[in-house]
Amino acid sequence: MTATTESPAAPPAREPGSWTTCPGCSTMLYSRRLERNQHVCPECGAHHRLTATQRVAHLLDPGFTVLDTAAALPADPDVLGFTDRAPYPRRLASARAATGLDEAVLVATGTVEGAPVVTAVMDFRFLGGSLGAAVGELVTAAAELAVARRTPLLLVTASGGARMQEGALSLMQMAKTAQALAELDAAGVLSLTLVTDPTYGGVAASFATLTDIVLAEPGARMGFAGPRVIAETIRDALPEGFQTAEFLLAHGLVDQVVRRSALRGVLGRLLSCVAEPRPGAPGDGGIMRDPALLGPVDPWAAVRGARHLDRPTTLDYLRLAFDGFEELHGDRMGQDCPAVVGGMARLDGVPVVVIGHQKGHTAVELGARNFGMGMPAGYRKAARLMRVADKLGLPVVTIVDTPGAYPGTEAEERGQAVAIAECIRLMATLRVPVLALVSGEGGSGGALALAVADEVLVCAGGVYSVISPEGCAAILWHDRAAAPEAARALGVDAVSLLRHGVVDGVVPEPPGGAHTDPAAAAALVGSALAAALRALLARDPDERRATRRARFRAFGAPAPLVPPAPMPQSTERTRSR
Known part of the structure; x- marks a missing residue:
């Protein structure tokens, strides 16, 4: 990956005075008002999806660096010659044209409220953020960069699951990225995930949930199997709010649910906790020891x-x-x-x-x-x-x-x-x-x-x-x-x-x-x-x-036990053996 200091291109602007419908409450919203509110519905609080370029610009301080990831992409991703309703190469070309991205992950370096970070941000628009060889490579490369720089890694997830067009090679990316997170653990480098809607399948069952701290936006859904698959497979009624961020928090699977407007502050405080300590002057602190x-x-x-x-x-x-x-x-x-x-x-x-x-x-x-x-x-x-x-x-x-x-x-x-x-x-x-x-x-x-x-x-x-x-x-x-x-x-x-x-x-x-x-x-x-x-x-x-x-060890033991010296074996016993 190579670096460019240019900010990612902004998504195409809506026509002046355009309107959009909130998927949360079906309210008609003025687009400019929605953008000013960080794409959060002012009526119901629903967090609308952001593109990867919008997400990087929202989370990182000005002056961040977007890495050129083209060189990290596989030369021939269509190793299976896969065709469903369209050949896989055509699907890739359409996704690139529609999003302006090389793949479903954007990698950038910068700071959050002054604290350095390497970030890999997924974009659901690119083939549903599916986990394929290129996505696994970019997430792994971001983790390796974080280890090399000893800089915290922030993963922003948005995925429908595995990229079926790549078959078992897609499945292997779960192991590849999990291994990359293990290397972060071994190096003592902080890792964080921001779960956005939706995060399913292989992404949820690998790097998304293996970080030290897992945050989620309100209403974001995460799980291994989607609700429709579960309902159709086992014919079971699902509880209210199943797999939402709030459900995950109540079940101990995420650390916090954080509103978009508060994300930078929370991330900044967490990232600052791995900075060098600044202890005060020595003293006894008033502790009484006699x-x-x-x-x-x-x-x-x-x-x-x-x-x-x-x-x-x-x-x-x-x-x-x-x-x-x-x-x-x-x-x-x-x-x-x-x-x-x-x-x-x-x-x-x-x-x-x-x-x-x-x-x-x-x-x-x-x-x-x-x-x-x-x-x-x-x-x-x-x-x-x-x-x-x-x-x-x-x-x-x-x-x-x-x-x-x-x-x-x-x-x-x-x-x-x-x-x-x-x-x-x-x-x-x-x-x-x-x-x-x-x-x-x-x-x-x-x-x-x-x-x-x-x-x-x-x-x-x-x-x-x-x-x-x-x-x-x-x-x-x-x-x-x-x-x-x-x-x-x-x-x-x-x-x-x-x-x-x-x-x-x-x-x-x-x-x-x-x-x-x-x-x-x-x-x-x-x-x-x-x-x-x-x-x-x-x-x-x-x-x-x-x-x-x-x-x-000392409580209740005035002196440690000393093992007795071994008893000498008699000649007769030795011979009898």
Whole structure:
């Protein structure tokens, strides 16, 4: 591919004063008004399809470069001599004449809000954006360019599926492009997809869904098999909104649904998270590390305070103590869990992946968030985001605030124990710095699943325990009313946790507790997390990982077991063998 600094030619302009019909609501729209609104219907919000040239101009900053892809096209794409109602070469010639493109993909380089990017943009007008050898080659070449430049790759998809005129060679492009995305993973280069309407078949089942982050425009449809094929094949009634972006978001298959007007901002913030960090000055962040300097705490009062409805939640801390948070959704296995939130942000200028339990402040939100009790999908989402962080070299920051993982039938059916265990194991092996904060409740394995860290801090009013005091009282005292006594016996309070080495430091709170002044509490948390993160970043990565392993290896083991020396074999036993 060669470069040209000229912008792609604009699509043919409609006649002045022309009108068009919105496919979403059938409203007659004045074309110039529609264009001014970025081809989004002002009446119903339907996102009209854009050409590849329009899409590049919309997403990239001025001064982008469109690559000349003619040299990357196969010399003879019609290897089968395929003819249906028209010979394949004639179909290609017609598509080129109608679109002004060499193929169904336009490759360009440039920036999005100043952040560099390589982008491959599909155009549905070109034979339905079908995946053939040329499309696979251009997507692969764009990925290889991104690896060579160590620049993020943005794929914009629009496809009806495989290019049947190329037979099995079209099928092979799924493997070719998937392999190219794997090379991006190995190189630690960020990849993103923007799903536009429609994205089906081989594109959906290869490069479109293999990127680190998958965004979708409102109403965009994506799936392996189209609704008509499904309905005609298995005669099954499809649910409302099936395969739309909103359906995909609810089922954990895309990270965000983003309006066209907000796309550049979201992409710019995500791309900026792989830029060089700009950490602030060193300091202790106010973290208290000597239990002797902390005043006495009533453990049961701490439990009640940690559950206060006005206590800051993870999303409150993300809004007040972090910058540029972009939430990412889904476990990529069919579910999302609102009790576990996560995404990319900056902490004191350092790009991080941040994950935390989310409760809420009202009865409605608490119910919607399952009271902060994560389902298996929540822990699998957390693990997915941790793997992205590890790939990109981004520190992981977690905020723990849960009474425990959800204990219901549905969670057990979906592998709650396995999801928690895998999350714990993954955190123990991450190559990047890991910092955890118990901000409120830290309940059992559901809390530990986000707290296997290089450094574990707790807010002064936070608690952390193997079981809730009520549960402990019911089991051992046979009386839930003994919960205050159980809280004292369990040592759930910050002072006890620091004394026993379960946490490494205590973050102070405003007088009366974090719920009395959430903004001040967030300032204290932000300062403490930033200081702890700076210290972790300054350490040697191998030494840091070894220390993390040693930290958890030491709990309950005063000295490692030494294997006994092998018993000498007797001469008689040796001869008898």
